[in-house]
Amino acid sequence: MKKKSVTKILLSVMVLLVSVAFCACGSNKSTESSETGNSSSEKTTESAADDTQADAANSDNSCFTVGLSQEISSLDPHEDTDAGTRSVLFNVFEGLVKPTTDGDVTPAVASDYTISDDAKTYTFTLRDGITFQDGNPVTVEDIKYSLERSAEMDGESSALSVISDIKLVDDKTVELTLSEANSEFIYNLSVAILEQANDANQATNPIGTGPFKITNFAEGQYLEMERYDGYWNKDLDCVKSAKFKFIADAQSAFVELQGGTIDMLQYLTSDQVQALGTENYNIVESTMMLVHGLFLNNSYEPLKDVRVRQALNYAVDRDAINDFLFNGKSKIIQTHGYPTITAWYNADTEGTYTYDVEKAKELLAEAGYADGFDLEITVPSSYTQHVQTAEIIAEQLAAVGVNVTINQVEWSSWLSDVYQGRDYQSTVIGFDISSLSPATWYKRYYTDSSNDFTNFSDESYDETYGKALATIDHEEKHQLYGELQQILTDQAASVFIEDPADFIAVSNKYTGYQSYPVSAIDLSLVKPVQ
Amino acid sequence: MKYFIKKIITLIITLLFISLLTFTAFSVIPGDAAVSKLGVDASPEAIARVRAEYELDQPVLTRYVHWLEKALHGDFGQSYKYDTMTVTQLLQSRLPVTILLAVMAFIIIIVVSLPLGMLSARYAGKWVDMLINQVTQITMAIPSFFLGIILTVIFGLVLKVFQPGGYVSMEEDMKGCIEYLILPAVAVALPKIAMVVKYLRNSVLSEMKKDYVRTAYSKGNSVNQVLYGHVLRNALIPVITFVAMVAAEILAGSLVIEQVFSIPGMGRLMITSISTRDYPVVQAAVLYITSIVVIINFLVDILYQLADPRVRTA
Numbered sequence: 010m011k012k013k014s015v016t017k018i019l020l021s022v023m024v025l026l027v028s029v030a031f032c033a034c035g036s037n038k039s040t041e042s043s044e045t046g047n048s049s050s051e052k053t054t055e056s057a058a059d060d061t062q063a064d065a066a067n068s069d070n071s072c073f074t075v076g077l078s079q080e081i082s083s084l085d086p087h088e089d090t091d092a093g094t095r096s097v098l099f100n101v102f103e104g105l106v107k108p109t110t111d112g113d114v115t116p117a118v119a120s121d122y123t124i125s126d127d128a129k130t131y132t133f134t135l136r137d138g139i140t141f142q143d144g145n146p147v148t149v150e151d152i153k154y155s156l157e158r159s160a161e162m163d164g165e166s167s168a169l170s171v172i173s174d175i176k177l178v179d180d181k182t183v184e185l186t187l188s189e190a191n192s193e194f195i196y197n198l199s200v201a202i203l204e205q206a207n208d209a210n211q212a213t214n215p216i217g218t219g220p221f222k223i224t225n226f227a228e229g230q231y232l233e234m235e236r237y238d239g240y241w242n243k244d245l246d247c248v249k250s251a252k253f254k255f256i257a258d259a260q261s262a263f264v265e266l267q268g269g270t271i272d273m274l275q276y277l278t279s280d281q282v283q284a285l286g287t288e289n290y291n292i293v294e295s296t297m298m299l300v301h302g303l304f305l306n307n308s309y310e311p312l313k314d315v316r317v318r319q320a321l322n323y324a325v326d327r328d329a330i331n332d333f334l335f336n337g338k339s340k341i342i343q344t345h346g347y348p349t350i351t352a353w354y355n356a357d358t359e360g361t362y363t364y365d366v367e368k369a370k371e372l373l374a375e376a377g378y379a380d381g382f383d384l385e386i387t388v389p390s391s392y393t394q395h396v397q398t399a400e401i402i403a404e405q406l407a408a409v410g411v412n413v414t415i416n417q418v419e420w421s422s423w424l425s426d427v428y429q430g431r432d433y434q435s436t437v438i439g440f441d442i443s444s445l446s447p448a449t450w451y452k453r454y455y456t457d458s459s460n461d462f463t464n465f466s467d468e469s470y471d472e473t474y475g476k477a478l479a480t481i482d483h484e485e486k487h488q489l490y491g492e493l494q495q496i497l498t499d500q501a502a503s504v505f506i507e508d509p510a511d512f513i514a515v516s517n518k519y520t521g522y523q524s525y526p527v528s529a530i531d532l533s534l535v536k537p538v539q
Numbered sequence: 540m541k542y543f544i545k546k547i548i549t550l551i552i553t554l555l556f557i558s559l560l561t562f563t564a565f566s567v568i569p570g571d572a573a574v575s576k577l578g579v580d581a582s583p584e585a586i587a588r589v590r591a592e593y594e595l596d597q598p599v600l601t602r603y604v605h606w607l608e609k610a611l612h613g614d615f616g617q618s619y620k621y622d623t624m625t626v627t628q629l630l631q632s633r634l635p636v637t638i639l640l641a642v643m644a645f646i647i648i649i650v651v652s653l654p655l656g657m658l659s660a661r662y663a664g665k666w667v668d669m670l671i672n673q674v675t676q677i678t679m680a681i682p683s684f685f686l687g688i689i690l691t692v693i694f695g696l697v698l699k700v701f702q703p704g705g706y707v708s709m710e711e712d713m714k715g716c717i718e719y720l721i722l723p724a725v726a727v728a729l730p731k732i733a734m735v736v737k738y739l740r741n742s743v744l745s746e747m748k749k750d751y752v753r754t755a756y757s758k759g760n761s762v763n764q765v766l767y768g769h770v771l772r773n774a775l776i777p778v779i780t781f782v783a784m785v786a787a788e789i790l791a792g793s794l795v796i797e798q799v800f801s802i803p804g805m806g807r808l809m810i811t812s813i814s815t816r817d818y819p820v821v822q823a824a825v826l827y828i829t830s831i832v833v834i835i836n837f838l839v840d841i842l843y844q845l846a847d848p849r850v851r852t853a
Contacts, residue, residue: 257801267696
């Protein structure tokens with residue numbers, strides 16, 4: 010009898026647990042349907058059918074599924090977000106202009122624009138007949154609202170804070186007046202144009218003017234989109250629906266790519282590329298658009314001396330790092346710049362520092378560190394690329410007497426301690442291209458700038474930066490920004506290593522994918538192979 | 540009755556203590572929730588605004604008291620990261636699948652390890668036992684992460700009976716959800732099966748040495764009758780404790796398996812919320828795990844009393 014009661018107990022416990030699970034399911038449903046403010050919950054029920062259809066459609070080639078390695082942080086395009094989120098929202102929102110595949114901008118919400126001679130007044134013509142994804146026409150009021158909203162959300166550091174006045178000349182013309190001349194301002198105008206009437210719901214019910222509209226967002230899991238047939242560019246011929254799926258683990262993502270659950274994946278390692286083969290996949294070789302390097306805290310005693318910093322530049326074998334991590338496919342850089350953006354990149358800086366252990370030792374001795382010194386490299390543990398680079402560098406620096414210790418920290422800690430607190434000696438990280446305007450990139454090395462986390466300071470740099478900002482002539486700008494890059498190299502602001510190669514695999518059931526120099530996964534270029 | 544009340548009071552005190560501990564721990568470690576949410580180059584004004592909104596500039600105890608007040612009414616606040624959802628909604632969306640996975644894994648564990656353990660004990664020293672021993676050793680040695688990947692590759696890419704990453708949520712398609720979860724449940728269960736089998740085998744073998752077994756045999760019981768009629772329920776007692784620990788562990792959310800199989804469960808939520816410093820979610824998740832552990836221990840105590848009348852608390 011006792012034996013039976015034990016079994017009974019076990020059974021009843023299991024029944025209890027299972028019923029708890031089902032209760033939780035039940036209450037889940039009721040919570041979701043009673044959510045009035047969150048319209049995506051209604052969409053969940055209707056697109057539950059869509060999802061199963063989409064899964065079936067996946068085999069019909071009409072739902073393009075992209076694997077993402079980071080979650081989408083927000084659906085509000087004016088919120089300061091990460092590159093991953095921006096590359097997804099690229100399809101849903103547009104600004105007065107939008108980026109092109111070669112680093113320039115092209116008119117989007119505006120059909121045309123003019124810049125005054127003194128580079129203080131920008132005049133835009135609203136495109137005829139352009140509508141939001143809910144069918145409402147875009148008005149000049151929406152433009153004003155959007156620019157003001159973005160500026161407000163970003164605060165003082167907003168690129169749009171230089172706008173002193175937005176004048177609605179008529180219902181097709183908007184005139185922006187800047188408080189100071191800025192010839193590059195057009196690059197800041199890819200800020201999303203949103204509908205003023207939707208103000209309360211920008212984050213929960215996103216509506217833009219782009220070629221795709223969001224149909225379902227399961228936070229932390231996936232985002233679904235559908236082609237917007239009222240889009241202003243009628244020449245588009247692309248996939249009808251798409252899904253961005255968040256997959257936390259890179260290895261699992263790769264398996265899903267191989268299994269056909271997803272159609273596109275970025276940031277493949279060179280081993281994975283070889284494993285895939287070219288039979289069923291197109292590999293697009295692109296760059297990550299990152300300035301990847303060993304960043305030096307110029308305030309750390311030994312690193313205060315330019316000769317020490319230069320010595321480090323001679324002591325690091327960039328090719329070895331490139332070969333090991335990227336099969337040699339990355340582009341070696343020696344300054345803070347993006348080689349694919351030829352408009353601003355100073356290629357003369359390349360080759361300044363060769364791999365020369367003797368020269369490195371010489372410089373160290375000159376600076377009084379013949380016996381080397383201790384250096385701590387703090388790396389965010391979640392980025393294997395950076396950790397591995399740090400390990401390689403540690404070995405290389407040991408050859409010149411620099412005693413390296415590697416300190417792995419969590420990402421949040423890296424942000425608060427290293428980036429904000431500047432409590433570090435050196436770190437390996439990559440800076441992505443947050444804006445098409447070079448002024449933003451080079452502000453990072455301006456004395457006392459809020460993001461000068463390397464504590465770099467150089468008078469001639471500051472002077473040249475000021476001149477570059479002031480001038481409106483493109484040629485002169487190119488010249489001056491080139492000078493800035495040269496200063497960064499000569500003064501060895503840090504050890505700049507490479508712009509890492511980015512291998513993107515796209516299933517060859519689809520064609521047309523092209524990469525952008527800014528964060529963008531442009532679905533409008535992709536279409537199923539017939 | 541008094542026993543129940545005592546246990547419930549213990550539960551409440553434990554929960555309070557743990558929640559205070561978690562709260563304090565997070566205020567001490569580096570990492571700023573606002574920066575994590577807004578990103579590296581956010582303006583100081585934006586960061587200050589978010590910090591004020593989340594009361595991060597207040598002293599720890601004040602924040603804790605505020606949180607406690609709301610929590611007692613069932614309001615665990617708003618997630619920082621998934622800011623359109625309340626913590627309750629978030630947990631409700633993640634808990635069911637974790638619980639389902641745990642239940643499935645648990646069933647597999649019980650169904651497989653009990654017979655295997657008994658078999659191993661019955662034929663102790665023979666090749667059956669050796670074989671089971673070897674296999675369990677191997678399964679225990681394989682890290683669950685690797686096991687998950689291997690299973691996915693074998694069943695997904697080679698045999699093609701499994702769609703990698705093809706998770707369907709319960710609301711959409713219950714059957715499809717369960718089907719997809721079978722492989723992850725197996726991946727969770729395998730290492731645990733190995734341990735339970737070993738435990739049960741040893742427990743049975745030590746019971747077999749006892750006097751009452753000799754008596755049972757001398758009264759004419761067959762081996763099977765002795766094993767299943769007399770020994771099993773005695774041998775199960777220590778195993779129950781162990782299995783309870785296993786249950787608590789898998790209910791807390793198998794992070795690694797969830798990661799590998801792209802299952803949106805509690806494990807992944809925990810890790811994400813810790814690394815993004817999403818305090819409200821972390822608090823609630825820790826409370827969930829604490830409750831699970833305490834409740835399961837409580838159930839185990841009850842089971843003990845029912846299984847073994849000698850063990851009775853006053």
